[in-house]
Amino acid sequence: MKRLFGILSVLALVACSSNNCPLENIVTCNYHFYDREGVAIKYGDTFTVTTLLPGTKTVYIYRKLGYTTVTVDRPDTAYTNAGYTETIATARRDTVLINKASNRSYVQVPMSYYNKADTLVFAYSSISRRDTIIVQHDAYPHVELPECGTHFYHNLRSIRATDAAIDHVEIVNPLVNNEKKENVKIYFNGVVE
């Protein structure tokens, strides 16, 4: 009888300490990839997604006739020794959100808490041009349960993109929360055969 009481007590304690928060308790805007005709694809090229941050930084630009211009955050004597011309300039601060992803059918990107718009830069390995996506959104804090912590949810207001590799973009679900639903469709150039 004592053993039964003990087991029941442990079960009661376990029941009391259960956590009701979702396993993936992170808020991201989910971009899914399609070809120009709207067929879901896995984008085969390797790409990196960076975002612009508030403020500026000092950058070092190295140019040489007939060669690709290189922009780095720190001075690099290797370029000057190779005949490049160094130019010091200021640029918007940025940070990498997704580094060298490939063969992906979607990306999950966090959104800013206090900015009205986020700028995402898609850099591809196979083409020199980059795509910039600007997404405007309203952010608001939300607590589903105290045990799950605070989060920022977002309402997407508008989105636009350049056309290096992207044909067009479309908002399909403006509410960005932790439910992991598709929010934006990115239609890339070309059609899957």
Add this chain to the structure above:
Amino acid sequence: MEWLSKVLLTTLLLLSVHTMGAQDEPIVILNETDTIRPTKYIAPLTEKPKLALFQGFTLSADILGPIIYLFSDYGSTEAALRLNLKNTYFPIIEVGYGKCKSTDVETNISYSTSAPFFRAGIDFNILKNKYMDNRLYVGARFGLSSFKFDMSGPNMTDPIWGGSSPYSYHDAKSTSSWMEFVFGVQVKIWRNFHMGWSVRYKQELHIGQPSYAKPYYIPGYGTTTDTSCWGGTYNLIFDLNWGKRKVKSGE
């Protein structure tokens, strides 16, 4: 002549005896397979007097809610007024006051509210014998609470783009409703005093919430960790026999 009169008299007597026998005993045609069984005694039917529709009011108070509040972050106190119809149907109104003040130890988010709530519904006595003072009942309730709550937590800092702001909201408004399905027992203790308990399955119908927070505790319902929950009451019950008539007049 005397002989003739004797024959006639004997014939009349025989006829009369046969006729009398036919009146007292039923004519039973027995098959060979039939067996004769003893007749079962059937008591004469005594009809119980019909219960009058109105059987008085019942006033009850819950003592489980305040006890829970002593040992947890939330609890409630409530009272109910129940109408007794034929000892079978019990339309009921429950009014209470719920309170919650909690801080999550991991996230440091605080929640507090205190507000009245209201329930209305009906119980049905499922005991076969409606004349008993004890009752076993099932029922349903519609619950409603309009309340304000405070919620606050640590500053929210953007880990990528930067910036920080406090999370603190006061007097957020919510009007929430729910359904309850009730199973309960009520036992007579002494005269008009009863005690009993009820188990309740509660299902959210509508949770009014601002964009920044879902209310963690709804007075009368409980915590909103799921869309349904279990609850219970332990009641002290008094039968108020104002104007009660046990049976229909004239019976």
